[in-house]
Amino acid sequence: MVDELLKYLQRAHARTRAPANDCGLMKTFNLEKLVRPNIWALKPYSSARDEFVIEDDTATQNALTFLDANENPLGSVGNAPNNRYPDPYQRHLKQALSTVKQVAEERIFLGNGSDEAVDLLFRVFCIPGQDKILITPPTYGMYQVSADINHVGVDKVLLNEDFSLPTEKVLEVAQNNDYKMIFLCNPNNPTGNAIAPQEAFEKILNAYQGIVVIDEAYIDFAAFPSMTGLLDRYPNLVILQTFSKAWGLANLRLGMAFASPEIIGLLNKVKPPYNINGLTQELGLKALEHLDQKNEFVAEIHRQRAWLYAQLPQFDFIQKIYPSETNFILFKTTQPKRLYDYLVQHQVIVRNRSTQPLCEGCLRISVGTETENQRLVALMKSFDG
Numbered sequence: 001m002v003d004e005l006l007k008y009l010q011r012a013h014a015r016t017r018a019p020a021n022d023c024g025l026m027k028t029f030n031l032e033k034l035v036r037p038n039i040w041a042l043k044p045y046s047s048a049r050d051e052f053v054i055e056d057d058t059a060t061q062n063a064l065t066f067l068d069a070n071e072n073p074l075g076s077v078g079n080a081p082n083n084r085y086p087d088p089y090q091r092h093l094k095q096a097l098s099t100v101k102q103v104a105e106e107r108i109f110l111g112n113g114s115d116e117a118v119d120l121l122f123r124v125f126c127i128p129g130q131d132k133i134l135i136t137p138p139t140y141g142m143y144q145v146s147a148d149i150n151h152v153g154v155d156k157v158l159l160n161e162d163f164s165l166p167t168e169k170v171l172e173v174a175q176n177n178d179y180k181m182i183f184l185c186n187p188n189n190p191t192g193n194a195i196a197p198q199e200a201f202e203k204i205l206n207a208y209q210g211i212v213v214i215d216e217a218y219i220d221f222a223a224f225p226s227m228t229g230l231l232d233r234y235p236n237l238v239i240l241q242t243f244s245k246a247w248g249l250a251n252l253r254l255g256m257a258f259a260s261p262e263i264i265g266l267l268n269k270v271k272p273p274y275n276i277n278g279l280t281q282e283l284g285l286k287a288l289e290h291l292d293q294k295n296e297f298v299a300e301i302h303r304q305r306a307w308l309y310a311q312l313p314q315f316d317f318i319q320k321i322y323p324s325e326t327n328f329i330l331f332k333t334t335q336p337k338r339l340y341d342y343l344v345q346h347q348v349i350v351r352n353r354s355t356q357p358l359c360e361g362c363l364r365i366s367v368g369t370e371t372e373n374q375r376l377v378a379l380m381k382s383f384d385g
Contacts, residue, residue: 016282029235031262032208034180039124039270047273049088080128086278089268093281096288097256103228106261109268110284114217114255115142116238117267121238121257122150124266125180125211133181134174136165138190138356140215143183155179158357163188163322165196167203174208182208185215185220188363190353192324201227203232211263212242213238218326220246220298228258235260245327247287252280301327305367311377317385319361328366335385336361346379348372 032040048069056139066073069085078080094105101108111117126133132153135143141161147154155177157170165184174182182204188195216239219226228239238259244250254276257267287294308329312321317339320332330353333339340352340363351364365376 026194029209031235031260035123035266036123036125036127039266042269044269047085047088049085050273056086060145075214080276084278085121085274086281088273088274088275090276090281091278093284093288096285100288100291101226101228101256101258103231103258104261107231107258107264109257109259109264109271111255111257111267111271112275113244113253114215114242114257115146116271116275117238117240117255117257118142118146118213119149120267120270121181121211121213121255122146122152123270124263126150126152128152131180132177133183134170134177134179135183136170136185136195138188138353138359139161139183139185140217152180156357159188159191159195163191163193163195163198163358163360167196167200171204171207171265172205174210179210181213181215182210183215187216187218187325189215189217190216190328190330190356190359190362191322191324192326192328192330192364193322194222194325198224198227198230202230202234205230205237211236211238213240215240218245220294221301221327222325224325231258231260235262238263243284243287246301247294248297249283252283254280254284285358301367304370304373305329307370308365308367308373308377315380315383315385317383328364330359330362330364332361333363333385334361336363339363339380339383339385342383343376343379348376348379 036379052068066084072083089109089182093110094108097108098105098189109117111120111252125131128151131142132155133147134155134157135323136157136159144154155173157166157173160166170182184195184201186195186201187193201212201214214227214237219241226239227237231237231239241256241258243252243254257264305324305327309321312318312329312331316336317329319334322330324330336352336354340350343350352360353359353364356362368376
């Protein structure tokens with residue numbers, strides 16, 4: 001099966017060409033050139049559930065005698081049925097997710113949080129001590145941390161003062177350097193805004209021959225759609241999403257990556273054999289059956305976010321409130337440390353982002369429940385700013 005996977009990747013790579021696009025700018029995309037040679041040639045570990053795939057039929061499963069994976073045949077401590085290894089490729093969960101996201105199953109990777117997908121992208125594409133990536137601060141800090149862990153260089157192009165993406169500058173820097181990946185967060189963390197229209201991202205995707213990673217962790221709260229609809233057109237596009245935010249499943253650590261089948265195959269080659277445990281797969285499946293509840297969560301967070309936007313301008317110590325397409329609000333204050341310490345003293349925990357580029361004096365507040373938001377505003381009214 002492993003040899004067949006390698007042959008499939010080679011055949012798929014041979015077929016990979018730039019799809020038709022409106023701009024007509026994209027050149028032939030060479031995936032093999034970007035992948036670390038040892039990863040391209042890697043023969044991945046073959047687990048018991050790679051060599052024998054369990055049929056979906058419950059009766060068939062119950063009739064089988066499993067003596068292949070060195071599991072405990074007596075059961076589990078505590079009597080919960082957890083003695084068997086989970087599906088290493090999360091087939092049922094991907095089938096359900098494919099319907100919700102309108103993305104083909106072969107374009108879906110599931111990770112232990114989207115952070116696992118970030119780390120695996122470094123392992124697939126970046127040679128330690130040699131390759132570099134490009135990021136656009138202020139942005140999600142794990143891109144830098146994962147690069148440091150993997151001994152990969154990081155270059156930076158700052159966002160504009162209004163936290164918008166300097167598209168031409170990014171292209172200029174990218175075309176003059178041999179970056180393996182560009183990481184773009186949209187909506188952006190910690191600023192909360194949409195950093196650019198879709199046309200700007202497409203311009204980068206067309207002109208840049210490396211991997212473009214667009215982190216959409218907060219896309220469910222945004223007024224604009226996900227870019228997953230562009231996957232067929234851009235073989236160098238990777239999109240990250242998560243169950244942690246709108247779905248309310250941060251405790252599960254379940255992240256998503258969407259990309260070409262070839263890139264998904266490479267991520268599957270280097271991931272741990274059973275990276276998503278069975279309980280997480282079951283709870284993820286149950287969550288997907290309650291799409292209406294997720295949408296209700298989003299609607300309520302929108303209402304509470306709007307209420308906070310109506311309340312925050314009354315405070316003289318708040319200098320600027322930034323627009324948000326997420327479940328948090330960034331604002332600039334004259335007393336960031338004093339306000340932060342005051343709120344913590346009263347057991348309200350927010351995030352001080354003052355150390356981030358372009359965010360001097362800024363606090364970030366997650367949108368809470370109605371009661372939590374009212375408590376926050378009441379405390380701010382009593383703050384001596």
